[in-house]
Amino acid sequence: xxxxxxxxxxxxxxxxxxxxxxxxxxxxxxxxxxxxxxxxxxxxxxxxxxxxxxxxxxxxxxxxxxxxxxxxxxxxxxxxxxxxxxxxxxxxxxxxxxxxxxxxxxxxxxxxxxxxxxxxxxxxxxxxxxxxxxxxxxxxxxxxxxxxxxxxxxxxxxxxxxxxxxxxxxxxxxxxxxxxxxxxxxxxxxxxxxxxxxxxxxxxxxxxxxxxxxxxxxxxxxxxxxxxxxxxxxxxxxxxxxxxxxxxxxxxxxxxxxxxxxxxxxxxxxxxxxxxxxxxxxxxxxxxxxxxxxxxxxxxxxxxxx
Ligand code: PMP
Numbered sequence: 001x002x003x004x005x006x007x008x009x010x011x012x013x014x015x016x017x018x019x020x021x022x023x024x025x026x027x028x029x030x031x032x033x034x035x036x037x038x039x040x041x042x043x044x045x046x047x048x049x050x051x052x053x054x055x056x057x058x059x060x061x062x063x064x065x066x067x068x069x070x071x072x073x074x075x076x077x078x079x080x081x082x083x084x085x086x087x088x089x090x091x092x093x094x095x096x097x098x099x100x101x102x103x104x105x106x107x108x109x110x111x112x113x114x115x116x117x118x119x120x121x122x123x124x125x126x127x128x129x130x131x132x133x134x135x136x137x138x139x140x141x142x143x144x145x146x147x148x149x150x151x152x153x154x155x156x157x158x159x160x161x162x163x164x165x166x167x168x169x170x171x172x173x174x175x176x177x178x179x180x181x182x183x184x185x186x187x188x189x190x191x192x193x194x195x196x197x198x199x200x201x202x203x204x205x206x207x208x209x210x211x212x213x214x215x216x217x218x219x220x221x222x223x224x225x226x227x228x229x230x231x232x233x234x235x236x237x238x239x240x241x242x243x244x245x246x247x248x249x250x251x252x253x254x255x256x257x258x259x260x261x262x263x264x265x266x267x268x269x270x271x272x273x274x275x276x277x278x279x280x281x282x283x284x285x286x287x288x289x290x291x292x293x294x295x296x297x298x299x300x301x302x303x304x305x306x
Contacts, residue, residue, distance in 0.1 A: 001125065002125060003016055004123040004124060004125050005089070006086060006123075007086075007121055007123045008083075008086050008121060008122040008123075009121045010119060013085060013086055013089050016123065019121060019123075021103075021105065024108065025103065025104070025105060026103070026104035026105070026107070026108060026116060027103035027104050027105075028103075030111055031160020031161075032103070032160065033068075033101055033158070033159035033160075034067075034102050034156060034157050035061075035099060035102070035157055035159055036057050036060070036099070036100040036157060037097065037099060038051060038052065038097070038256060039051075039052050039096065039097055039256050040052070040092070040095065040096040040098060041291045041302075042093060042095050042292075043292045043293050046293070047093075047306075048293070048305070048306055049087060049092060049093065049304070050293045050304055050305070051080070051084070051303045052256075052302060053301045054079075055076055055077065055303075059076050060216065060218065062076055063156070064156035064157045067158070068156070069113045069114060069116075072120060079120070083122055084305050086098075088306070090124055094126045095127055096124045096126055097125055097126075097127035097256075099124070099125075100121070103118065103159075104116040104117065105119040130258050131179065131257075131261050132178065134260075135262055135284075136265075136275065137253070137262065137264065137265075138178055138264065138266075139177055139178060139179045139180055139192070139267075140175060140266070141242060141267060142168045142180035142182045142193075143171065144164065144168050144180075144182060145182065145183055145184065145185055146191065147164045147213065148184065154190075154214065155215060155216050162194075165193040165194050168182050168192075169193040169194070179192050179195075179253065180192065180193055181245070181266070186239070187241075187242065188208065188212055188240055189208055189245065190208055190212055191214045192253045195254060195257065196214060196215070196255060197252070197253055197254075198254065199244065199248040199251040199271075200249045200250040200251070200272075200277070200279055201244060201247065201248050202249075203234075203249075204233070204236060205227050205233050205235040205236070205279070206235075206240055206244070206248075207224070207235065207237055208237070212239055217256075219259070223283065224237075226283060227279075227283065230286060231279070231282060231286070245263075245266055246269050248271055248272065249277060249279075250277035250278075252283070254287075260280065260284045260287050262276045262280045262281075262284075
């Protein structure tokens with residue numbers, strides 16, 4: 001992966017080589033950080049780079065930070081501006097991934113959340129697909145369980161909690177699957193290793209409710225809106241049993257990284273026909289138009305960089 005040229009670091013845009021922390025940094029030792037993941041999409045017709053829903057991403061980012069008792073003297077709008085400035089400095093004219101991190105910069109020994117000093121850093125790199133088989137992924141049900149809200153807040157994007165995702169992803173890929181679905185402590189479907197999940201049963205779209213130890217995804221929110229308002233489908237948020245996916249007509253993951261990716265097999269069982277289904281296909285098309293700023297009514301989600 002190519003390294004960025006610049007980073008937003010300690011309140012300034014600096015060469016990436018200057019954005020360094022010491023090995024004693026609290027978050028490096030204890031996972032006490034929060035991060036975000038945004039995409040910016042290049043629109044070749046307009047020669048414009050659009051950041052998708054940055055205000056919503058940074059609102060969640062600051063909420064995740066507040067779960068770890070971090071407070072910052074800037075608003076989400078200011079962080080959006082730092083991100084625009086960074087992308088301008090990078091001069092990217094291609095799809096990008098943006099990674100903000102809020103971390104405790106203190107170089108001390110001691111596991112705690114209080115009396116520590118948070119810092120913000122942001123980088124952006126050119127980025128294409130996150131998963132290989134976006135139109136037909138074969139997934140497994142992970143033997144790991146999703147972190148529970150009473151262990152580490154599942155609705156926050158907390159760095160340390162991603163060790164859970166890393167176990168899930170690596171075991172799935174080493175067993176030959178593209179991804180895994182992870183169950184929560186109640187045995188209900190929660191999500192993928194880093195993406196939310198939807199399935200379609202009898203023409204109705206279902207997704208785990210926000211009380212099922214999921215990350216409250218921005219893409220999930222976008223997709224619910226597109227399915228309801230543009231595709232005229234009913235979307236139900238509720239607890240979902242494992243075997244419901246075996247009986248569903250279609251299923252897909254969604255998230256900033258994965259975008260909208262079809263799940264066509266689960267543990268060697270076909271989902272529906274075992275091929276990309278019509279709802280997922282249409283949703284993917286619509287989603288890609290929305291994120292590139294091609295749908296006028298959703299244009300406000302797309303913040304131009306140039
Ligand atoms: N769940 C988890 C665990 C994630 O890490 C992500 C990626 N941020 C998602 C779901 C999807 O969230 P979003 O649509 O906001 O990227």
